[in-house]
Amino acid sequence: xxRTPSRRTALxxxxxxxxxxxxxxxxxxxxxxxxxDRPLTDLPPLDGTLHTDEASLTAAADDFGHIVHRRPAAVxxxxxxxxxxxxxxxxxxHGLRVAPRGQGHATQGQAQVDGGLVIETAPFAxxxxxxRRSTTVTVGAGAKWSDVAKATLAHGLTPPTFTDYLELxxxxxxxxxxxxxxxxxxxxxxxxxxxxxxxxxxGEFVRCSPTRHRDLFHAVLAGLGQCxxxxxxxxxxxxxxxxxxHYLLPYDDLRTFLDDQRLLVRExxxxxxxxxxxxxxxxxxxxxxxxxxxxxxxxxxxxxxSALLRGxxxxxxxxxxxxxxxxxxxxxxxxxxxxxxxxxxxAYAHPWLNLLLPGREAVAxxxxxxxxxxxxxxxxxxxxxxxxxxxxxxxxxxxxxxxxVPYLLAVLRTTPPDDTATIDRLLAANRTAYDTVxxxxxxxxxxxxxxxxxxxxxxxxxxxxxxxxxxxHTYDPNGILxxxxxxx
Numbered sequence: 381x382x383r384t385p386s387r388r389t390a391l392x393x394x395x396x397x398x399x400x401x402x403x404x405x406x407x408x409x410x411x412x413x414x415x416x417d418r419p420l421t422d423l424p425p426l427d428g429t430l431h432t433d434e435a436s437l438t439a440a441a442d443d444f445g446h447i448v449h450r451r452p453a454a455v456x457x458x459x460x461x462x463x464x465x466x467x468x469x470x471x472x473x474h475g476l477r478v479a480p481r482g483q484g485h486a487t488q489g490q491a492q493v494d495g496g497l498v499i500e501t502a503p504f505a506x507x508x509x510x511x512r513r514s515t516t517v518t519v520g521a522g523a524k525w526s527d528v529a530k531a532t533l534a535h536g537l538t539p540p541t542f543t544d545y546l547e548l549x550x551x552x553x554x555x556x557x558x559x560x561x562x563x564x565x566x567x568x569x570x571x572x573x574x575x576x577x578x579x580x581x582x583g584e585f586v587r588c589s590p591t592r593h594r595d596l597f598h599a600v601l602a603g604l605g606q607c608x609x610x611x612x613x614x615x616x617x618x619x620x621x622x623x624x625x626h627y628l629l630p631y632d633d634l635r636t637f638l639d640d641q642r643l644l645v646r647e648x649x650x651x652x653x654x655x656x657x658x659x660x661x662x663x664x665x666x667x668x669x670x671x672x673x674x675x676x677x678x679x680x681x682x683x684x685x686s687a688l689l690r691g692x693x694x695x696x697x698x699x700x701x702x703x704x705x706x707x708x709x710x711x712x713x714x715x716x717x718x719x720x721x722x723x724x725x726x727a728y729a730h731p732w733l734n735l736l737l738p739g740r741e742a743v744a745x746x747x748x749x750x751x752x753x754x755x756x757x758x759x760x761x762x763x764x765x766x767x768x769x770x771x772x773x774x775x776x777x778x779x780x781x782x783x784x785v786p787y788l789l790a791v792l793r794t795t796p797p798d799d800t801a802t803i804d805r806l807l808a809a810n811r812t813a814y815d816t817v818x819x820x821x822x823x824x825x826x827x828x829x830x831x832x833x834x835x836x837x838x839x840x841x842x843x844x845x846x847x848x849x850x851x852x853h854t855y856d857p858n859g860i861l862x863x864x865x866x867x868x
Contacts, residue, residue: 381682382505382843394496398860403762403835406450407671420713422470423470423860424457424466424469424470425461425466425514426458426459426463426466426467426854427458427459427460427463428456428457428458428459428460428463428503429457429459430454430456430457430467431454431455431456431457432453432454432455433676434468435560436455436492436822437451437453437454437455438451439455439457439483439748440452440490440492441562442484442492443484443485443486443487443488443489443490443491443492443654444484444485444487444518444730444731445486445487445488445489445731445732445829446727446729446730446761446797447487447488447489447579447729447730447731447797447803447807447829448492448864449489449491449492449534450492450493450864451494451495452479452492452493452494452497452498453476453495453496453497453718454497454498455497455498455499455500456497456498456499456500457500457502457503457745458503458504461504461579461585461611463811464579464581464609464611465583465584465585467497467578467583467726468579468580468581468583468609468852468860471497471860472581472582472858472860475858475860476495476496476497476860477493477494477495477496477497477499477583477861477863478493478496478497478499478860478861478862479491479492479493479496479497479498479499479605479607479861479862479863479864480500480501480521480551480605480609480862481498481499481500481501482501482521482522482548482549482550482551482804483502483524483547483548483549483552484553485545485548485552486552486827487730487731487732487828487829487862488731488828488829488864488866489825489864490604490605490862490865491552491605491862491864492845492864493863493864494610494863495771495860496860498618498681499609500522500586501520501549501551501552501610502522502525502549502865503520503522503610504520504521504522504551504611504772505520505524505527505610505716506519506520506523507519507523507527507528507531507600507744510531510532510534510535510537510617511535512536512537513860514532514535514537514617515592515616515617515838516574516614516615516616516617517531517532517537517613517614517615517617518613518614519549519550519612519613519614519615519616519794520550520576520611521549521554521609521610521611521612521613522550522551523608523627523687524547524548524549525542525543525546525547525548525549525553526546526547526552526710526711528615529542529546529707529710530707532588532620532840533620533706533707536619536620536678537617537618537619537620537817538617538618538619538620538706539561539568539569539572539616539618540556540562540565540566540567540572540616540617540680541559541563541566541568541569541571541572542560542562542569542710543560543569544560544561544654544713544798545713545717545766546710546711546714547717548791550610550613551609551610551611551613553569553605554570554573554576554582554600554601554602554610554613554738555600555602555605555610555632555776556604556825556826556827557569557570557602557604557605557778558570558617558826559651559768559788559825560650560654561652561654561671561673561766562652562689563651563768563769563772563773564678564767564768564769564772565574565648565651565772566618566678566771566772567772567773568602568772568773568775568778570602570778571772571773571774571775572602572615572616572773573601573613573614573615573616573744573851574589574590574594574614574616575587575588575589575597575613575614575821576588576589576595576597576600576601576610576612576613576614577610577611577613578600578607578608578609578610578611579608579609579611579619580596580607580608580833580855580856580862581607581852581855581856581858581859581860582855582856582857582858583708584855585611585783586608588600588842589604589761593619593848594856595847596608596793596851596854597853598775598776598777598847598849599777599847599855600776601775601778601853602775602776602777602778603777603828603848603861604777604862604865604867605861605865606848606851606852606856606862606865606867606868607848607851607852607855607856607861608855608856608862609861612747617778619678619679619707620679621651621676621677621679621680621701621706621707622676622678622705622706622801623675623676623677623702623704623706624651624669624673624675624676624677624703624704624705624706624709625676625685625688625701625702625704626673626701626702626703626704626709627650627670627672627673627688627699627701628669628670628671628699628700628701629669629670629671629672629688629692629694629695629698629699630667630668630669630670630694630695630698630699630782631668631669631670631693632666632667632668632694632695632754633668634666634668634746634747634750634827635743636693636785637655637670637847638742638743638746638765638767640670640692640693640694641653641655641670641766641767642739642767643656643691644670644672644692645690645767645768645769645784645785646769646771647674647766649674649688650672650673650674650688651656651674651675651679651680651759652671652672652673653670653671653672653673653766653767654671654672654764654766655669655670655671655763655764655765655766656666656668656669656671656763656764657669657746657750657763657764657765658703658763659755659758660780661756661842663754663755664751665704665750665751665753665763666750666764670694671766672688672690673709673715675704675706675861685701687823696783701720706803720760725760726854727797728759728760728794728795728796728797729794729795729799729803729807730761730792730793730794730829731793731795731803731806731807731810731812731828732790732791732792732793732810732827732828732829733789733790733791733793733809733810733813733825733828733830733860734788734789734823734824734825734826734827734828734830735781735788735789735790735813735817735822735824735825736768736780736781736786736787736788736789736790736817736822736825737781737786737787737788737817737820737822737825738781738782738783738786738820738821738822739767739781739783739785740783741820741821741822742787744820745789745816745817745820745822746765746787746789748751748816749816749817750763751793751811751864752809752813753791755810757793757795757802757806758791758792758793758794759793759794759795759812760794761791761792761793761794762790762792762794763789763790763791764786764788764789764790764792765788765789765790766788767785767786767787767788768780768785768786768787768788769784770783770784770785770786770859770862771784771800774862775777776844776847777841777844777847777848778825779823779840779841779842779844780823781822781823782821783821786822790825790828793806797833800846807829807830807831808831810829810830810831813829814830818839820843823840824840826865832866833866834867834868835866837848837866848867849868852868
């Protein structure tokens with residue numbers, strides 16, 4: 381009986397010294413390393429490439445957070461789903477950990493893996509056929525939401541919900557939830573998926589849906605990559621407006637601001653509702669800006685300002701209104717992001733805090749957390765605060781407070797990456813804030829940087845923990861997937 385190669389042998393094969401790109405030679409039926417042309421045995425043939433060069437490994441050991449750095453042994457750029465199947469099976473055989481990586485927009489090493497394999501999903505960027513009567517579109521997990529929107533808008537259609545930043549991968553946001561200003565009407569992005577195409581942690585390609593492998597479907601959506609690698613998804617589509625009217629309404633009182641937001645999402649007066657908190661002249665976060673968007677034809681009537689703003693208690697002298705093409709509204713952050721990149725600030729560390737507050741405690745919790753916030757600690761970041769509706773949220777693993785109108789509080793901090801003392805202090809502050817919110821019935825929206833251990837995750841998932849743990853045991857029995865989350 382042949383001996384199974386050891387983990388050390390497998391790591392040596394993946395991280396051969398001097399390797400740049402590893403490719404399979406169909407004539408010799410062996411692998412060759414381009415830099416030294418030495419054969420490597422045991423690795424499966426691939427349609428894509430396996431990279432162990434310095435640039436690839438360094439890039440995979442970083443993310444948007446620029447806080448955690450875990451260096452993999454190799455990076456797979458797959459040429460097919462077969463490559464993902466083959467390499468996950470290889471990693472199972474050798475006890476190697478695996479993490480999929482989309483746009484690398486995680487903030488605390490969630491998609492990194494020390495000494496294992498990173499699978500880039502960007503090659504899976506195809507967007508399926510769309511027609512004017514389509515109700516769904518099938519896309520690759522590596523497709524960016526900006527490209528999905530452009531492809532569907534060409535036919536007058538759109539996914540119902542978008543995150544504010546469009547340059548994220550479909551697979552990435554579906555693994556965490558995908559919240560945005562349309563969520564109060566349309567649900568999260570995970571609530572608008574009709575089928576997933578995944579490769580499980582055991583190396584099996586599976587199509588799953590609410591009626592087919594239902595347990596896997598619900599374990600993948602907002603499941604933080606613990607059971608399978610998403611390679612494709614079928615998304616629900618709805619008619620798109622051609623234009624929208626965008627409103628910015630200023631407030632100077634937190635309770636009034638939150639109450640008006642709650643009124644708007646309960647009434648469904650606007651298609652999109654969010655809000656920002658801004659510092660005043662003294663640096664205290666006491667300015668509030670309600671952001672609301674009404675969709676125009678062919679989805680809705682031409683916006684009527686008096687009807688849409690009736691009964692709201694904002695400062696009427698500071699209202700800003702603009703009419704935008706629908707895609708220009710969706711992509712409104714692009715100029716600001718370009719400016720941050722030009723100034724070098726996009727490469728700063730991002731110790732983000734993302735919490736879901738129970739609506740009944742939102743005034744007290746948000747007020748307390750904002751009182752402790754300083755402009756220096758926020759840096760060139762932003763603070764978002766806006767409501768959701770629990771009745772629109774159906775994914776079991778997207779954990780939200782037991783409240784009909786929870787609020788998302790996102791403190792999107794930006795700080796120099798070499799100031800490790802400040803980063804450590806902000807991470808500790810994030811943990812303290814989470815503990816305060818958790819004690820009041822709130823939850824963590826897991827796109828930020830809150831130090832968590834396995835016991836925290838069990839508490840976070842609560843009644844859904846058994847579902848996730850069972851699916852993990854079933855579909856990733858060796859526990860190789862996405863160790864960076866620190867769940868198991």
